[in-house]
Amino acid sequence: MAEYRVVGKGIPRKDGIEKVTGEAKYTFDVTLPGMLYAKILRSVQAHARIVNIDTSEAEKLPGVRAVITGKDTQGMKFGFVDTPRYPAEQPVIAEEKVRFIGESVAAVAAVDEDTANKALDLIEVEYEPIPATFDPEEAMKEGAPQIHGEQVPAPGRKCAWQDWGVARAARSYNPVNNIGAAVNISYGDSEKGFSEADYIRDDTWVIPRTNHACMEPHGAVASYHPLTGHLDLWLSHMGFELKRYWISKTLEIPISKLRVHKTFIGGAFGGKAQVFDHEIIAAFLSRKLGKPVKLILPRDEVFTSTNNSIALKVNVRKGVKKDGTIVAQHVKLISDMGAYRGSVPVCLFLCHSMRDSIYNIPNLTHEGVGVYTNKSTTMAKRGHGSQQMTTAIESQMDWIAEDLGLNPVEFRLKNLRKKGDVLANRDTLNSFGLPDCVKKAVEASNWKEKRGKLGPGHGIGLAVSSMFNGSGYWPFTAGSIVRMNHDGTVTLYMGQAEFGQGPTTTTCQLVAEELGLEVEDVNLIDGDSELCQFDYNNFLSGGMFVSCKACLVAAQDLRQQVLKVAAEMLEEDAEDLNMLERRVYIKEDPEEGVAFDEILRYSIQKHGGDPLIGKGFCKPVPEIEFYPSLSKGSGRWTDAYSFTAAVAEVSVDAETGRTKVEHIWVGDDCGREINPLICEGQLQSQAVMGMGDALFEDVMFSEGRTINANFVDYEIPRAFDIPEITIIDASDPDPNGPFGAKEIGECARAAVIGSIVNAVYDATKVKVDSLPLHPEKIFRGLQEKAKV
């Protein structure tokens, strides 16, 4: 394996000092002269016609500058998905009716937050309740209250995918019986597959919504300049491209007049990807008033009005041969979407595509529906569909192994795909570290000595997962510039937003490695839509593979330019030169060379002023022109997959059913660890997050009202809940990744959830069919067992 100077070193995060000293400026910290404060009135009704909204008293309150309702934003629609088939259907502010508790109904801008809050109290909304529906399987029945009528896009309205120039024409999907999205993917011949199976198992899991629980709540500062028509934005987000596209689209402000400034971001985990009503409202109010407007959501609104993860009922039917060869699988999904689609149409597809790279299943059918209910909307959360499916599939793998007397590790290894496999959609597994992940995690955890041997109340479990490395999504490219500075350092421009995943450090490592520099020699300008290039950001975990790679390509370009000038100066061939410590030297005679600053001056003087600027770009999934069909799953999805195998050891209190996780081992194939410290941080945080999903977390509703919209009742793991976590690098470098690197930020969470689920089963033999594994469920199961 090649040895690198900077790549592979666990250097501390570049943004660490600002964060720990409190210097870092988050959206909340942005204060502009004359700034106003906005608040949103949220619906208290789950499903109701808005008869009248009386804002007159609120408008009279001293200090109030504007009160707006759905009349002001009439016709403005937004959504995560906006394709010809699934046009965006969420109004910025509710218009004729409200569809969930927490939906925006009106908004106020005032001189301070208290005044804005008081004004909200003075707005009188007259509702006429309509029967509501909260359970997706009830909502699907004939005669259930219909949450949406026919979704006819406004005449002349183009959807996002048409704007982006990559949409195939399609008829829009009209919800019937609240079914607002559907997928139907298949290959092979499932019926035949099942008929050849010696054994068939059928299991169903219900996975609830969980919250992203970002430390920083969502918020926006918008500042519109009435004379120039420019809109400046500071947001808590995951990438400026989608935000600026949507704000530009809804408010009809030219996209080039809109600037998203860099902010520090306190976590996102998928939950800040899409544009939100509050962001459009802040911008709308700023334009209306010609003043800066700040709108920060209180924590309860983060729970009730942004989005939680996707709630799914997952049914898996699997056929296997006696020897453990999988021959068929049929998955049926029902998603409790909430009042608008959110990212459910994508998730239903990802549930298949994120797992298709793992096992070799010759005959497969994957069907799913997203059902509207009168609840808040749902979105991606770190793994987007993978964890829901992984829970169902990986627990079933263990149960099948048990039924057939197979070793669960061998059973998995036997069915894994192989390096080089080409999937049904033509994605190729150019790298495939999964078998190694399994072997190493099993070995490190001492699995063989533990499985089935730990005694009552103790258990160990294994699960595997997979993740994309970026996909064909707006703006379908990442661009970067690296320029040489007077002193021989470089300045790098990267569009990707840093929200904890680490690119502000790792990208500098890539560029430093390529140019023979130290990380300190790379000045970074990032996350600003005006200063930086287009950027794919890290949607579907393309941060390293696509966005950081563009930076590496820019550095490669600069390297070639520098070498060319140096070759001229040294009268040598460029191939005979190398660079280190801000200078180019002759390989054969390292004492002989020229410094970068001299090269720069020479280039300026002798090459018509060329100041040496490297340019790079990268397209996620280069070969495709059109996005894959979400509903049929056809078309290329991603260029590389990363993998995780997790093992968890637990103890379960037999008298109470309470699970304590003792140890988690994470074997991960991230291609190459560009920065092992950051990798470790990402994997630890996924282990902890996964533990929360497995054991504690569940956003609960009563008649559509979120009843635990706070961190007292919604419990997440805290420092003292965290078990020992062992991180194991099992990377298989990918030929297309920068220095072989793939993703590290999302894959592991699903495997960890699955491993805990399987460990609890190993400890108790209690079959649970829903997450989280609340102690009461296990207790009931143990009681049932005791009776038998």
Place this chain on the structure above:
Amino acid sequence: MREFEYLRMNTLQEACSLLSEYKDEAKVLAGGQSLLTLLKLNMISPSYLIDIKFIPELNYMDFDEKEGLKMGALTTHRTVEKSPLLKEKFTVLPETELVVASVQTRNWGTIGGTLVHADPIGDIAPPLIVLDSRVKLISADGERTVPLAEFFVDFFMTVVEENELLCEIQIPALPAHTGVAYQKFSTIEAGIKIAGAAAMVSLDDGLCKDAKIALSAVAPVPMRALKAEEILKGKPLDDRLIEQAAQAAAAEADPVTDMHATDEYRRELVKVLVKRAAKMALERARAS
């Protein structure tokens, strides 16, 4: 949150006189850990906040073998957790603090505040009840002392009148051969309590001379499990008897179903927690 006037008190007298003037328009502020949440959720909207946190007369801890322990209402959870005196004399209290919230909350929150707040999931009340604690209340009109077991009236309600302050917590010295233990059950560590039980066992000549059991989060107020106590008193203790007492305590409990657990499960937990607390108390009594 409604606007209010913030008044910082320097003496107990000043606080008492303002309380008798403003009565239900005022709220006492100590560490603010519960009060600020209630304010933010608009569950209370006082016109005056009377901050007692800086009154030196409310912050002390004294012990003598005859009088027992006296601590001021402002004693924080963290002080209890770290006190060498309490670790020696009433081990159960510092132990209990380890499952109360987080260090941040323990640094701010006071024992007076947690008792007056009277959340049935409060952790410190059950051990204090089995320790036979009393609390001293003071107002412009005078003082009174109330056994903690009679202090709680209903969910978030105590006998404290609107012009009164809780000023002191009193705990008698432990009799010889006495053990006390507390058990809390929550999903995450030190999380929202689903059920809790404290037990005190006093031995004399191998027999259980006295026993007290207090349950929390399974009734509107922290409650004594009197029937369970009777089962233990006067008898030689063994696992079977403790099991019986635990069953009795579960029958006495009056739990509700909420988002965290069902009433049936809470009752089952009472059985387990009483059993574990009583066994631990017994062991400790034997060892002392």
